Amino acid sequence: MSDLKPVKSGDVALDTSRLRRLYGRYPTGVAALCALRDGKPVGIVATSFTPVSMEPALVSICVQHTSTTWPHLSEEDHIGISVLSSEQVTQSRQLAARNVDRFADVSWFSSDSKAVFLADAVAWLDCTITNSIPAGDHDLVLLQVNLMSMDEALAPLVFHDSGFGTLVGLDR
Template identity: 65%
Template sequence: MLNLEPVNSGDRGEDIARLRRLYGRYPTGVAAVCALEDEKPVGIVATSFIPVSMSPALVSICVQHTSTTWPRLSKIGNLGVSVLAATHESVSRQIAAKNTDRFAGVSWMEGNNGTVFLADSAAWLECSISTSIVAGDHDVVLLEVNSTAVDEAVEPLVFHDSSFRSLSIGASS
């Protein structure tokens, strides 16, 4: 029999640590969500980027309430989502860092409507904010996909067990 432990919905440190380990067991893609603010790029990294719907075309990200960058991005409304490449580990860390120039030395390009995209990504989505839903200590943000591009030759970056990884093709059975 599986021994499941109850989760206290309060803010107990041991439950938070256990949930962090558990959630980390699920591999996710890594996306940079960026736009121009006063003609300078601003952005966050989301390891919670998820395709939601084909019609209408929707994706979602989850943003922690403690983010100081998200309120700035949410006011802009039009966002560039770059699905990061396996080679973007250091770029991901840099854009996620606090109190630093997140775009120093990062190759990026401007899209339409003030969106920003990172060069050499696996895919790009130009989005507008559809809705935002408060969910615990995060907001679930639905983004309407307005236009896209993909580079099939580029492998995506994956986040799993608190580490960045790349995909590898295993032997078929």
């Protein structure tokens, strides 16, 4: 802790690359948020997916203000959240890419509510946006879980230190 330094918003001395590395030290799950828009799937990847509440059932994500996809996705009534499995690194990278067909060769399905889900995910949640709160260079988005399903046989994909992996050696 000898190099502990104060962090102030707007401080010229703030090293954003170092802060990004620090944030990256916290392992997170990877989720795809998708919906049908004009009959075609649209989606993004979030490594900030977090359960919030059991009653009511709420989850959250954080979305950068610079996202060009989120403004379109957030207009849909229902959003499908697919918690990605350890076998879905390629799909995660593809859905996060810019200027490509994000759904080319990606196996997906949609619900009656027009939420889109990726096949072979660990879990699927049909959600509606309940609130969006500006939070620095992101928006914190709260979503109500309407329907859910999961495949307990699959391991989740984990993002940590700018790379993908799985959880091993858990003490249960």
